[in-house]
Amino acid sequence: MRKALITGITGQDGSYLAEFLLSKGYEVHGLVRRVALEDPEHRLERINHILPHIKLECGTLESYPSLFRAVTKVKPDEVYHLAAQSFVSYSFEDEFSTINTNINGTHFMLAAVKDGAPDCRFYFAASSEMFGKVHEVPQTEDTPFHPRSPYGISKVAGFEFTRNYREAYNLFAVSGILFNHESPRRGFEFVTRKISSTVAKIKLGLAKELQLGNLDAQRDWGYAGDYVTAMWQMLQQSTPQDYVVATGETHSVREFAQLAFECVGLDWEKHVVVDKLFFRPSEVSLLLGEARKAHQELGWKPRVLFPELVRMMVEADIKRLQAAGKA
Numbered sequence: 001m002r003k004a005l006i007t008g009i010t011g012q013d014g015s016y017l018a019e020f021l022l023s024k025g026y027e028v029h030g031l032v033r034r035v036a037l038e039d040p041e042h043r044l045e046r047i048n049h050i051l052p053h054i055k056l057e058c059g060t061l062e063s064y065p066s067l068f069r070a071v072t073k074v075k076p077d078e079v080y081h082l083a084a085q086s087f088v089s090y091s092f093e094d095e096f097s098t099i100n101t102n103i104n105g106t107h108f109m110l111a112a113v114k115d116g117a118p119d120c121r122f123y124f125a126a127s128s129e130m131f132g133k134v135h136e137v138p139q140t141e142d143t144p145f146h147p148r149s150p151y152g153i154s155k156v157a158g159f160e161f162t163r164n165y166r167e168a169y170n171l172f173a174v175s176g177i178l179f180n181h182e183s184p185r186r187g188f189e190f191v192t193r194k195i196s197s198t199v200a201k202i203k204l205g206l207a208k209e210l211q212l213g214n215l216d217a218q219r220d221w222g223y224a225g226d227y228v229t230a231m232w233q234m235l236q237q238s239t240p241q242d243y244v245v246a247t248g249e250t251h252s253v254r255e256f257a258q259l260a261f262e263c264v265g266l267d268w269e270k271h272v273v274v275d276k277l278f279f280r281p282s283e284v285s286l287l288l289g290e291a292r293k294a295h296q297e298l299g300w301k302p303r304v305l306f307p308e309l310v311r312m313m314v315e316a317d318i319k320r321l322q323a324a325g326k327a
Helices: 012-023 034-038 045-053 064-074 088-093 095-116 150-169 191-203 224-234 253-263 292-298 306-323
Strands: 003-007 027-032 055-058 078-081 121-127 172-178 210-212 243-245 272-274
Touching: 003 012, 003 064, 012 027, 012 045, 012 224, 027 064, 055 064, 064 095, 078 095, 095 121, 095 150, 121 150, 121 224, 150 172, 172 224, 191 210, 191 253, 191 306, 210 253, 224 243, 224 292, 243 292, 253 306
Parallel strands: 003 027, 003 078, 027 055, 078 121, 121 172, 172 243, 210 272
Antiparallel strands: none
């Protein structure tokens, strides 16, 4: 039985990946902070349903010794490094902790694998935010990086660390350059979940307006449940390579909001309020990925496209509120 260790297992991607690997017959271990074990109802919410089938290891990205202990204890065949401070807007508010967690955490994790399980295969969760002020549209594996946020900068550093460990130490280490991927498990601070949850509240009479920032910002949005399969496929190849994972479609925040309100039969213009408070200091205007390499070499293609994704998220938030007795 193959063993996998997932950092960030309590997040959106980690929870879907854990489910996927269990379906493949893996022994799944997740790295969590000790505080998560002390408050499982809230901090382990996304993985509560699979807790009997996985094993949790205590550790923190801020401590190399704790990561080394976890790696040497589990002796994984595959490590999926997903944990990060991943909210772009917050990275402007606290760039120091973002840089510390994302860069040092990735460095520590790579070093722990090299020192404790050198035959292990390593996946790094890179990001389309690395492209930032894009040099070409669409973006491919060869597009130059020009990050426009501390988060994007930290991911470029993680990408380079991963490539360096591959080239310097012959580690099977790859980066998945994932474009935006959403789901009903997305954090409420992200604009897509903010839209779907607020639309659900408005439909149920629990709110009246939705405050948003730049409605013209465009993203390539896919479904997180699809994207975790690409992570796994990357580690099954004969040679380590980096891949862009994207739908190849771009939509604006305005389109997302309009479609979300249409799902519940409401006019978005009657409820959406633009607030400059939610604009980024430096915006990324158009992110559009070309995943031809992933299509050809991994056989990966997205199954859930934009309209279905929006509807899925809105309907899930309505059900969540109704189940909580708030409607």
